[in-house]
Amino acid sequence: MKTVGEQEPAGKHPPESEEFGAAMSSIRKRRLFLWGVILIYLPAMWAVLQWTGSYNKTAVAFIIWVLLLTVIATVGALARCPGCGNYFHMNGMTLLYLRRCLHCGLHVNADRKLIKK
Numbered sequence: 001m002k003t004v005g006e007q008e009p010a011g012k013h014p015p016e017s018e019e020f021g022a023a024m025s026s027i028r029k030r031r032l033f034l035w036g037v038i039l040i041y042l043p044a045m046w047a048v049l050q051w052t053g054s055y056n057k058t059a060v061a062f063i064i065w066v067l068l069l070t071v072i073a074t075v076g077a078l079a080r081c082p083g084c085g086n087y088f089h090m091n092g093m094t095l096l097y098l099r100r101c102l103h104c105g106l107h108v109n110a111d112r113k114l115i116k117k
């Protein structure tokens with residue numbers, strides 16, 4: 001019986017498989033949510049401050065935003081690359097939301113056949 005460390009990387013799929021496209025789509029969605037949460041920061045804080053007129057209530061909204069960002073960033077970091085099975089945005093302690101896999105260099109749009117590996 002193998003332990004967790006000895007197992008093959010999960011989520012490895014050939015480029016022509018349906019799972020490959022689904023995994024790439026999932027990675028793109030997670031990235032989109034992350035950038036969306038980051039972009040909403042200034043408008044959301046401004047809106048909360050305008051509506052409530054309270055710095056304390058804006059601080060609560062800020063804490064909620066940080067928690068949301070943490071969850072979304074973690075979900076994005078745990079996305080598996082369908083090409084190599086490793087974490088797409090994470091290599092060891094390095095967490096970078098680049099458009100290519102940090103392990104095999106697979107592009108985030110590789111399933112769209114626009115960009116070759």
Ligand SMILES: [Zn+2]
Pocket residue numbers: 081082083084085086088101102103104105106
């Ligand atoms: Zn990869």
